[in-house]
Amino acid sequence: MSQLARLFAGELPQLVMFDLDGTLLDSVPDLAAAVDSMLAQLGRPPADIEQVRQWVGNGALVLVQRALAGKFDYSSISAAEAEPALQIFLQAYAQQSSRSHLYPGVLDTLTALKSKDIKLAIITNKPEQFLPDLWRSHGLTGLFDWVVGGDTLAKQKPDPMGLLWVMQQAGVTAEQSLFVGDSKNDIQAAKAAQVRCVALSYGYNHGQPIELEQPDLVIDNLNQLLQ
Numbered sequence: 001m002s003q004l005a006r007l008f009a010g011e012l013p014q015l016v017m018f019d020l021d022g023t024l025l026d027s028v029p030d031l032a033a034a035v036d037s038m039l040a041q042l043g044r045p046p047a048d049i050e051q052v053r054q055w056v057g058n059g060a061l062v063l064v065q066r067a068l069a070g071k072f073d074y075s076s077i078s079a080a081e082a083e084p085a086l087q088i089f090l091q092a093y094a095q096q097s098s099r100s101h102l103y104p105g106v107l108d109t110l111t112a113l114k115s116k117d118i119k120l121a122i123i124t125n126k127p128e129q130f131l132p133d134l135w136r137s138h139g140l141t142g143l144f145d146w147v148v149g150g151d152t153l154a155k156q157k158p159d160p161m162g163l164l165w166v167m168q169q170a171g172v173t174a175e176q177s178l179f180v181g182d183s184k185n186d187i188q189a190a191k192a193a194q195v196r197c198v199a200l201s202y203g204y205n206h207g208q209p210i211e212l213e214q215p216d217l218v219i220d221n222l223n224q225l226l227q
């Protein structure tokens with residue numbers, strides 16, 4: 001029995017929802033390049049890519065606030081104060097894409113799930129505007145039945161709103177659904193929606209082991225789901 005079937009007591013879920021950054025796509029090199037471009041335009045020194053890896057996960061605005069604060073705790077930088085820098089960052093990120101890549105096992109697993117008639121969705125905190133280009137660059141066009149970006153609905157993860165919205169669109173229950181992510185924001189959103197959750201160990205969880213959030217399963221490669 002596959003890990004996935006084991007999680008669902010011998011059946012398969014009807015809907016699998018995925019996080020994007022750090023789960024399917026290693027996007028930190030491009031995000032860090034855009035952060036550095038923004039900082040340079042503001043006359044500031046570059047950020048360390050390892051720091052940026054820890055800052056990713058709460059969407060573009062918080063990433064920019066953390067970069068301006070130079071640390072994880074961004075309480076010293078208001079959203080209004082960060083707004084001009086956010087616009088610079090968004091423009092810079094739109095020009096980066098060459099350094100991001102899908103993690104091993106991603107495309108095969110998504111295709112295999114799709115071939116089993118399982119509905120697929122993305123719920124990311126990344127702004128929606130970047131998604132169509134990413135699908136095109138990485139061969140993901142047409143794979144997802146629903147896509148929710150960080151600015152698609154009123155609230156982003158760790159709020160469960162995106163998961164609840166997709167389940168409603170799909171006409172499935174939480175019991176028939178799975179969420180796959182890499183950070184505490186994902187696990188907390190899944191738990192709040194009462195959806196089972198699988199975590200990838202390699203992603204961006206603000207520098208902490210994802211086991212601390214107690215997901216239902218931790219895997220090192222997406223293809224372990226179907227093994």
Ligand SMILES: O=C(O)COP(=O)(O)O
Binds near residue numbers: 123126
């Ligand atoms: O853009 C982010 O901060 C993270 O995006 P994610 O929700 O796909 O991990």
Ligand SMILES: [Mg+2]
Binds near residue numbers: 020022023182183204
């Ligand atoms: Mg993520």
